[in-house]
Ligand SMILES: Nc1ncnc2c1ncn2[C@@H]1O[C@H](COP(=O)(O)OP(=O)(O)OP(=O)(O)O)[C@@H](O)[C@H]1O
């Protein structure tokens with residue numbers, strides 16, 4: 001949770017991302033404030049994943065620019081410059097290294113990228129695995145873990161880089177329903193402790209409980225955004241109303 005006065009951490013200004021000349025993110029402007037918890041909603045194909053990958057610096061943009069703490073790291077016609085761990089990302093598919101234990105998955109990047117000594121990286125990784133509720137699973141391989149446990153290892157792995165902001169792209173949509181709750185709980189706890197998070201999800205309960213702000217995307221554009229309760233209870237645009245009615249009917 002955050003106050004509206006916190007500084008903007010991550011900001012996209014008029015970004016467009018096209019594939020083969022077709023824009024799938026169109027002139028989008030979005031600022032994420034420090035400590036804020038933002039949920040991005042919208043129908044399939046709206047451009048949510050693409051926008052999140054742009055914000056993470058994983059995709060070039062064809063117009064506009066993206067900055068982190070006021071420093072531009074992506075701009076039209078340039079390859080984004082890597083931020084070395086400031087922005088963490090968690091995907092729908094956990095993408096753990098199958099031949100490494102949970103602990104090894106979490107220590108790898110801090111050791112390789114941040115140059116943290118092995119013993120320290122391991123101590124930090126154990127703390128993070130405790131934090132995501134996996135104290136007993138540190139030496140397990142991904143195939144020995146449930147989907148929900150694997151996703152929590154993936155979250156610990158992203159946190160191990162000590163990012164200032166975490167981006168989640170539908171982190172629970174590949175999970176069986178019984179494992180969804182534990183992953184949502186980890187994200188809720190991160191938001192509650194003041195971590196800046198941006199989450200693409202269809203989990204409306206999570207959005208209502210944990211998001212300070214919701215952003216609706218459709219056809220590559222932000223069609224509406226605002227404080228969570230107000231926006232859910234009184235959506236201004238017909239397309240937002242339609243989307244909410246559809247998702248709540250399920
Ligand atoms: N690498 C790519 N090459 C070509 N087209 C792409 C690529 N990635 C995404 N697209 C297209 O861009 C559009 C937006 O895709 P995106 O994955 O961002 O949507 P989304 O809102 O995340 O959808 P979903 O809810 O299904 O995950 C889609 O029409 C998709 O086919």
Ligand SMILES: [Mg+2]
Nearest residue numbers: 048049050170
């Ligand atoms: Mg997507």
